[in-house]
Amino acid sequence: MEAVENYMWSYAKGSGMLELLKNILEMFEISAGDGLSVRDVVGDDIAKFADSLLEVFPEKTWMDKMRRKLRDSIE
Template identity: 40%
Template sequence: MAARWIERVTGPWEQKRRYWRYKVRRRALPAHHRTAVEGLDRYVVVTGGIARGDVLVQMLEDLVELFEQSAADGLSVTDVVGADPVEFAETFLATYDDARWVTHQRRRLDETIARASSLEQHGARG
């Protein structure tokens, strides 16, 4: 019973396990790839506005997998992110757009304005 209450407050244990495994994988990267992943991690977590923990963990796993593969292939950090790291990060985040908080709020605003317009067209008052 206590475990369910804790999970309700903090999120599922499996997500935490996956996140801890991600951190282990990140630490195992070569220094230059690890530094890049740490920076990208910070950027996407702070600016990404991912509203669901499962999607956030999946996104970080995908990020570390990309850099694991690039390290194995002998690619440089610049080969992976290109000349503009912010553009890379924003493009990467766009892949997870449905889970972003701002996307939810945009939909909500669209629905509210559509409802208001419908009320206006039907002459509703009050």
């Protein structure tokens, strides 16, 4: 959880992040209660797992801002 949290804070900020992290923690807790390993939850690529969660993040991420800046640079 700590690794996912550190990764996600690098790309997104704001109140929406707290709710997202709470949901991830609950998912891990429920999965552990069901006897699942972290690998069972996140799959083979933890970065892909975290990125998929950032795709539904309700606020603009750092990457969104950088992409917009790059696109605007050619106009």
